[in-house]
Amino acid sequence: MASITLEQVNKVYPGGYHAIKDLNLEIADGELMVLVGPSGCGKTTTLRMVAGLEEVTSGTLRIGDRVVNGLEPKERDIAMVFQNYALYPHMSVAENIGFALRLQNLPKSTIAQRVHDASEILGITDILNKKPRQLSGGQRQRVAMGRAIVREPSIFLMDEPLSNLDAKLRVKMRAEVKLIQERLGVATIYVTHDQMEAMTLGDRVAVLRNGELLQCTTPHDLYFNPVDTFVATFIGSPAMNLLEAVVDRTSASLVVGSQKIALSDETAKRLAGATHVTLGIRPEHFFLEDVPNSAGLVAEVKLVEELGYEQMVHFDLDAKIVRGHGESEDATNDIYGGRTARIAGSGELKQRDRVTLHFKWSDVYLFDAATGIALP
Ligand SMILES: Nc1ncnc2c1ncn2[C@@H]1O[C@H](COP(=O)(O)OP(=O)(O)OP(=O)(O)O)[C@@H](O)[C@H]1O
Ligand SMILES: [Mg+2]
Structure with missing residues (x-):
């Protein structure tokens, strides 16, 4: 040996x-x-x-x-x-x-x-x-x-x-x-x-x-x-959602498309030196309940795949899509544009619903927008 x-x-x-x-x-x-x-x-x-x-x-x-x-x-x-x-x-x-x-x-x-x-x-x-x-x-x-x-x-x-x-x-x-x-x-x-x-x-x-x-x-x-x-998008299936985001320091929030999400203190600290970032959220980290200290993104449901124990929800929102660093244009493994949420339970959502997809800041991944490298 x-x-x-x-x-x-x-x-x-x-x-x-x-x-x-x-x-x-x-x-x-x-x-x-x-x-x-x-x-x-x-x-x-x-x-x-x-x-x-x-x-x-x-x-x-x-x-x-x-x-x-x-x-x-x-x-x-x-x-x-x-x-x-x-x-x-x-x-x-x-x-x-x-x-x-x-x-x-x-x-x-x-x-x-x-x-x-x-x-x-x-x-x-x-x-x-x-x-x-x-x-x-x-x-x-x-x-x-x-x-x-x-x-x-x-x-x-x-x-x-x-x-x-x-x-x-x-x-x-x-x-x-x-x-x-x-x-x-x-x-x-x-x-x-x-x-x-x-x-x-x-x-x-x-x-x-x-x-x-x-x-x-x-x-x-x-x-x-x-x-x-x-690595973030290569590991995990469906792949992590990557969204283009801009830090708004005056309001301590993150601007994602037309939406402004208030940052947690912890996340605001992590973003201290950054302006343009990529926000990463894994499909399994979305949920529908508005629990204390959660943030939310309003999205439109494009398609629901019913699995019984969970729903695979393909959604759309007006933020620019980001690909994994170094990936080719056609590398996205989701034909709906790489935006998915896995929602526990059955029958919660249906096509064309407008929903708020909640997540916890502690589950979020943050990357430098230019290099794709994870923020400390
Ligand atoms: N004998 C060879 N001569 C020249 N280039 C080669 C040779 N063998 C492999 N390559 C090149 O080296 C790179 C790595 O090949 P390799 O077979 O190690 O890839 P891999 O990660 O095992 O891919 P796969 O998942 O498709 O098996 C490829 O771009 C391939 O074209
Ligand atoms: Mg091989």
């Missing part, structure tokens, strides 16, 4: 594309680190460098105390699980799992024991004699995991291992991966572009964009203290 350390790591592909820029990342022994970010941000590149399948252009890569920059993949004592975990079709499950061990010429009894142990952990002892084509998607995924586990590596690398599964199975396997990783206690880098998977799996989550590490912290901290509007 070992930790993984990346120090000032850069990757420039032949042809000149700078895929990873000055990446610093440390994964503790036993930790599950998730790399998340949009397509093309450099997740797979990072993983392949750690695996030794891709050369590090500059910087230092350590596994435990060893600098591994120059080592071949097989000298690094790692196991990988990919998205396309091609199993050998003519081999049984047991043979698939034990394949790497047979290549190492280990005694038959040792191989049998380790295949048995791995399949126990994965709950697949009853399918060891089957062929891959006789298995469900989830079972195949477990066999692929088995091939990695059986090698007893000092680190695990997983690249979107669940993306071939249907939504329901993904959720189930996600929980299993988490439990298995905890049980094995092996440092793991898990790559996904799914923020939900990142949040539920990771001890810590590293958010990448364009080859740069934006933030690396616990899921809790990522949700409550995003460094900028990109």
